[in-house]
Amino acid sequence: MDTTLRITSAHAGSSFTARIEKISGQKLLACYQCGKCSAGCPMAAHMDVLPNRMIRMAQLGMQQQLLETKAIWMCVSCLTCNSRCPKGIKIAEVIEALRKAALGGGERNDNLKIMELTPEARSVLPPIATISAMRKLTS
Amino acid sequence: MGNENKPMKLAYYPGCTLKNQATNFDVSTVSSMAKLDVEVEELDRWNCCGTVHALDSDNVMNRVAPITNMIRVKEMQAKTEGMAGEFMTSCAMCYNTLKRANIDVQQRADALETINELLYLEKTKYQGDVEVLHLLEYLRDRVGFDNLAKKVTRPLKGLRVACYYGCLLMRPKEVAFDDAENPTIMENLIRALGATPVEFSHKMECCGAYQTVDKPDVIADRTDRIMGSASEERADLVVVSCPLCAFNLDYRQDDAKRLNPDFNNMPVLYFTQLMALAFGCDEAALRFDLQHIDPLPVLKARGLD
Numbered sequence: 001m002d003t004t005l006r007i008t009s010a011h012a013g014s015s016f017t018a019r020i021e022k023i024s025g026q027k028l029l030a031c032y033q034c035g036k037c038s039a040g041c042p043m044a045a046h047m048d049v050l051p052n053r054m055i056r057m058a059q060l061g062m063q064q065q066l067l068e069t070k071a072i073w074m075c076v077s078c079l080t081c082n083s084r085c086p087k088g089i090k091i092a093e094v095i096e097a098l099r100k101a102a103l104g105g106g107e108r109n110d111n112l113k114i115m116e117l118t119p120e121a122r123s124v125l126p127p128i129a130t131i132s133a134m135r136k137l138t139s
Numbered sequence: 140m141g142n143e144n145k146p147m148k149l150a151y152y153p154g155c156t157l158k159n160q161a162t163n164f165d166v167s168t169v170s171s172m173a174k175l176d177v178e179v180e181e182l183d184r185w186n187c188c189g190t191v192h193a194l195d196s197d198n199v200m201n202r203v204a205p206i207t208n209m210i211r212v213k214e215m216q217a218k219t220e221g222m223a224g225e226f227m228t229s230c231a232m233c234y235n236t237l238k239r240a241n242i243d244v245q246q247r248a249d250a251l252e253t254i255n256e257l258l259y260l261e262k263t264k265y266q267g268d269v270e271v272l273h274l275l276e277y278l279r280d281r282v283g284f285d286n287l288a289k290k291v292t293r294p295l296k297g298l299r300v301a302c303y304y305g306c307l308l309m310r311p312k313e314v315a316f317d318d319a320e321n322p323t324i325m326e327n328l329i330r331a332l333g334a335t336p337v338e339f340s341h342k343m344e345c346c347g348a349y350q351t352v353d354k355p356d357v358i359a360d361r362t363d364r365i366m367g368s369a370s371e372e373r374a375d376l377v378v379v380s381c382p383l384c385a386f387n388l389d390y391r392q393d394d395a396k397r398l399n400p401d402f403n404n405m406p407v408l409y410f411t412q413l414m415a416l417a418f419g420c421d422e423a424a425l426r427f428d429l430q431h432i433d434p435l436p437v438l439k440a441r442g443l444d
Contacts, residue, residue: 022196023195023196023197024194024195024196025195025196042344042345042347042361043345043347043350043357045360046354046357046360074350074357076306076345076347076348076349076350077191077192077194077306077348078306078310078345078348079306079310079311080306080310080343080345082310082311083310083311083312083319083320090194092194093194093195096193096194096195097194097195100195112352112353113353114352114353117352117353121355124390125351125352125386126156126159126160126161126382126383126386127155127156127159127160127187128154128155128156128190128230128232128382128383128386129348129349129351129352129383129386130349130352131155131187131189131190132190132191132232132348132349132383133349133350133352133353135189135190135191135193136191136349137349
């Protein structure tokens, strides 16, 4: 993904940034890019954009690029990043807000298509897996 | 610990998965508590906790399901002599969701009021006065590991156990009942059972949780790393407190093996199964038949089959 951006005053204080701050209850501008969240993230190897970069993109109001990432769906809210952020930002809450923004786009666009799994694959899953996945990945 | 004649009564929240795939976690919990003279009584009409704590700021609806269970505890307490206003669950995910919802309504009077209004048909109003306990916490603080050790009839001598905590027992720190980065409560329990706890690098690393539903290859990678790190320390088996961790680390070993031919299969048990084993319980309380990777060869090698 091309995330090159020429920063102009238009990127500061975008309505997208404000919306994510409101849904997550977090102050995005507190982040100074130390990268501890990404360094400890157990899912980082499977992400196209790392957590610290997601925060930067949210600060800059890059709504479309951010909501198109695979990474926002890869985060499983293990809260390792939250426990280590020196600025007290709850990164998992921010990523949850990004998922909410992507799922609440007007038309149903679930990330998890559970009926596309084979009946065999579905049958072995414990309820704890199915319920939590539906809660996090569908609207 | 209760006196010899009168067992302690403890309200018990099993959760959905312990009544489905994780029957072994349920029966080993109840059986080992009986050996400790704690009478575990399953809550009447408990409902699913929701499995995950909603992290967004607009979340009152998501607290209703967990809080309904607090009302059930109050109701059971009212009709049971000698029962405290507390309950225990052995599932890490239920513990986390129930505990966080409880803390949330204890801190936000407006949210609690809204929930009580939504639950206007309930005869009992919730006032934030139920305590949520994880079984490990109950064993350490109410039973005591020293007392527990006295009930061991079959010490798990020589068994090398890697204690895997995953995410939900110790994060966030508001719910942690031990050090959030390097807990030792499970190791202390394992030691009381006569086994040898093994330190390994991935004991706090997430297993990938519900990504197992549609991304089994991601879980295979996580399982390869987590079980691999336990294997490097020559563990005989891994113990867990979460049925989702158990599914990923046990069942997804087939996928891990496909991903990495050098992967060594290793059994994954619930900590309650090791307790039940050390207390001399039989297969009906252990249900090793539900394990994907058979633990019997490892136990046999240590003279514990």
